[in-house]
Amino acid sequence: MSEPHIVFQDVHKSFEQKGSQPVIALDQVNLTINKGEFISLLGPSGCGKSTLLNIVAGLDKQTSGSITVNGQPIKGPGNDRIVVFQESGLFPWMSVLDNVMYGLLIKKVPKEEAKERAMKWLQKVHLGKFANAQPHELSGGMKQRVAIARALVMDPEILLMDEPFAALDEQTRMVLHKELEELWYETKKTIIFVTHNIREAVILSDRILLMKTRPGGVKSVFDVKAARPRQATDSVLVNLESRILVELEQEMEKILKEEFGHDYDLKKDSLRGDSDSHLGSDI
Ligand SMILES: Nc1ncnc2c1ncn2[C@@H]1O[C@H](COP(=O)(O)OP(=O)(O)OP(=O)(O)O)[C@@H](O)[C@H]1O
Ligand SMILES: [Mg+2]
Structure with missing residues (x-):
């Protein structure tokens, strides 16, 4: 029986902006992450992935709603939750x-x-x-x-990873996927992993949250029911990748319509190429 580890209830986060409407980075997030679960946050730029991660890390605070870890509200950063960023941040x-x-x-x-x-x-x-x-x-x-x-030497209960492999080439990334999967399997840490990369999300995760913008938050949740260790060629993963891509493209179309308004229909085809700048170049 899975045991709840991180529980979000009606979590809302907005950022005030001088002279314009606040940005709603997260709206109505309700979510339970279980102990030992590997969960990915996937979605276009600006959909609140890092905001959600930072709140769990205790580096930022929600505007309203509650987030608990083992039933306790988050009061700030702690050694039970450690973040790995895109830049290693090693002391040179x-x-x-x-x-x-x-x-x-x-x-x-x-x-x-x-x-x-x-x-x-x-x-x-x-x-x-x-x-x-x-x-x-x-x-x-x-x-x-x-x-x-x-991060792992500190024996955290929760590992928070914000696009940790985004700057790496594809081959290195594949090797690190294998290693991370093995470490996760061995340590049974709860992992929240932020990525723009659909393949990376399906290979690593038990569950994928596809996020949305304006307001930011969770659009859809996908269970990844493929056997481990994962193989990129597994048909379950390949099919899931296509399903996620369809939803992500819908989200991108929404964003482009909002940005370009009436011009969108006129320029549709050329604008679609722009979607990579929102997704990162590596979907
Ligand atoms: N400190 C801040 N002050 C004002 N607005 C912020 C701040 N941090 C984030 N935002 C806004 O909140 C929204 C969500 O940002 P966030 O960084 O969580 O997105 P993201 O999904 O991590 O994007 P990316 O994929 O580009 O890293 C964006 O519109 C962003 O501009
Ligand atoms: Mg981010």
């Missing part, structure tokens, strides 16, 4: 090992124990041999692996 003056140990030392974990735990995680992300390297000596994919090790 520290070695890889020191970067991974840093959070443990801040928590007053004794140095030898911190080192042992950090090495264990570096090995899990296949970077044991690079413990003494400096971040500038690593590739983009390796830096993101260090960022994941640095």
Whole structure:
């Protein structure tokens, strides 16, 4: 029986804007994320993905409604919820090992124990041999692996990932998908993963939230019922990708109509090409 972990009730978030209407980043979000679930947030630019993640991280606060973690309202950032961003955010003056140990030392974990735990995680992300390297000596994919090790060494209950692989090439991304799936399977963390990439979402997730704009929020929810470990060629995933793409295109058409008004019908075909700028180039 699945156990609720993060519960959103009527969550609303708006941002005031000088001289114009507030932007509604999230409206009426009602959602229960279960313990150990891998959930992706997918959708066009500006639909509130990062806003939702930041609120769970305790970096921002909803305007109204409630969000609880294990039944408790979120009061701010905490070691139970750690974020991995698109940029690894490693300290450039520290070695890889020191970067991974840093959070443990801040928590007053004794140095030898911190080192042992950090090495264990570096090995899990296949970077044991690079413990003494400096971040500038690593590739983009390796830096993101260090960022994941640095997050997981803190043993958070919840891992929040905001487009962590968006800047990586397709091959590196595929390798990291496999590694992340394995780490998730082993650790049973609850993961909220933000992406523009439909394939990435279907390969990794138990559930996908397709988000919408104006107002921002959840448009549709898709269960991903494919066996793990996942294969990109699995027909369940391929069919689901097409279904999601259809809905995403509807959402894009709505956005373009709002932006271009009457001009939309006249310019339809040329504007459709613009949709990539909203989706990111990698759907
Ligand atoms: N600090 C802020 N002040 C004002 N408006 C904001 C702020 N943060 C976000 N917004 C607005 O809220 C909406 C949702 O933004 P958010 O960053 O959550 O989108 P997103 O889905 O993560 O987009 P992207 O895919 O481009 O990262 C956007 O319209 C954005 O302009
Ligand atoms: Mg974002």
